[in-house]
Amino acid sequence: MNWQAMKSIYLFEMARTRRTLLQSIVSPVLSTSLYFIVFGSAIGSRIQNIEGVSYGSFITPGLIMLSLLTLCISNGSFGIYFPKFTGTIYELLSSPVSMPEILVGYVGAAASKGLIVGAIILGTAYFFVDVTIQHPLLMITFFVLTAITFSLLGFIIGIWATNFEQLSLIPSLVIPPLTFLGGCFYSINMLPPLWQTVSHFNPVLYLVSGFRWSFYGISDVNPWISLAIIIAFLGVCLVLVSWMFRTGYRLKS
Template sequence: MNIEAIKSIYVYEMARMRRTLLQSVISPVLSTALYFIVFGAAVGSRMEEIGGVSYGAFITPGLIMLALITQCVSNGSAGIYFPKFTGTIYEILSAPVAMTEILIGYVGAAATKGMMIGLIILATAMLFVDLDIAHPLLMLFFMVLTSITFSLAGFIIGILAKNFEQLSLVPSLVVPPLTFLGGTFYSIDMLPPFWQAVSHLNPVLYLVSGFRWSFFEVSDVHPLISLGMIGIFLAACLGFLAYIFKTGYKLRP
C-alpha cells in the first residue's frame, strides 16, 4: 500500500476545500440553518410532537443527512471529474499508484469533508433545538458509513459524467427530492397506506430512519434494516468500481 500516494491525493483534495470555503462549508451550513429557523422554530413551535419528539428535533437528523449526502456526492464527483476535465488524470493513471490507492485518497477526502459538514450542522442544530443523542457511537457509525457510501457513488458519477451538467445532475436534481420524500420532515406513519408502501421504495428513507433512531430511538424502519440497505448500496458501488478499474471504462481511451 502506497501510503505516500494516498496522503498526497488526500491532502490536495482537502486543500481544495480550504480554497472554496464559502461554497464548501458556509453555504450548506447557512442553508440548513434557514431550515431550522423556518421549520424548526417558526413552524415546529405550532406542531405536535412526533413519536414523543418535538418537531424541531425530529427533522434534525433528516437535515443533517440531506447535507451529508449532497456534500459527499458533490465532493466525490468533483474530485475525480476535474482531473479528467483538465487531462491530469492520465498523469495519475501512469504513475506507480494502484487504482485502490487513488480511490482511497479521493473518497477518503470526500467522506471527510462530508463528515465535517455534518458535524458542523449538528453543532448548529443544537443552537436552535434541544437534542439528546441516545446512541452517539451509532450516530457516528451511520455518518461514517453514509459518507463513505455516497462518496463512492459520487466518485462513480464523476467518472461517468461527460460535462458539468451531468456532474451536477444527481446532487441537485436527484438527491434533494429523494431526501425530502424520505421522511426528513415527517414520519411515513402519517401517510395513507398506499403512500407508505411507495415510500419504502425510496432508499433515502432507510438512511434517514436509521440515523433518526440513533438520536431518539424513533424510526419508520428498524435500524438493522437501515444498516443492511446502506451495506447493499456500498457493495453495489464497490462492485461497479471494481468493473471500472478492471476494464478502464471511462478512464482510459
C-alpha cells in the same frame, strides 16, 4: 500500499476545501441554519410533537443527512471529474498508484469534507432545538458509512459524466427528491397506506430512519435493516468502481 500517494491525493483534495471555505463549509451550514429557523422554530411551534419529539428536534437528523448526502456526492464527483476534464487523470493512471489507493485518496477526502460539515451542523442544531443522542456509537456508524457510501456514489458519477451537465444531473434532479421524500421532514406513518408502501422503495428513507433512531430511539424502519441496506449499497458501489477501473470505463479514452 503506497501511503504517500494516498496522502498526496487526500491532502490535495482537502486543500481545495480550504481555498473555497465559504462555498464548502459556510454556505451549507448557513443554509441548514435557515431550515432550523424556519421549520424548527417558526413552523415547528405550530406542529404537534411527533412520537413524543418536538418537530424541530425530529427533523434534525434529516437535515444532517440532507447536507451529508448532497456534499459527499458533490465532492466525490467533482474530485475525480476535474482531473478527467483537465487531462491530468492520465498522469495519475500511468503512475505506480493502484485503484484502491486512488479510491482511498479521493473518496476519503470527499467523506471527510461531508463529515466535517455534518459535525458542524450537528453542533449548530444545539443552538436552535433540543437534541438527544441515545445511541452515539450507532449514530457515528450511520454517519461514517453514509459519508463513505455516497462519496463512492459521487466518485462513480464523476467517472460516468462526460460534461458538467451530466455531472450535476443526478445530484440536482435525483438526490433532492429522494431526500425530501425520504422522511427528512416527516414520519411516513403520517402518509396514506399506499404512499407508505411506495416510500419503502426509497433508499434514503432507510438512511434517515436509522440515523433518527440513533438520536431518539424512534424510526419508520427497523434500524438494523437500515444498517444492512447501507452496507449492501456500499458493496454495490465498490463492485461498480472496481469494474470501472478494471475496464477503463470513461477513464482511458
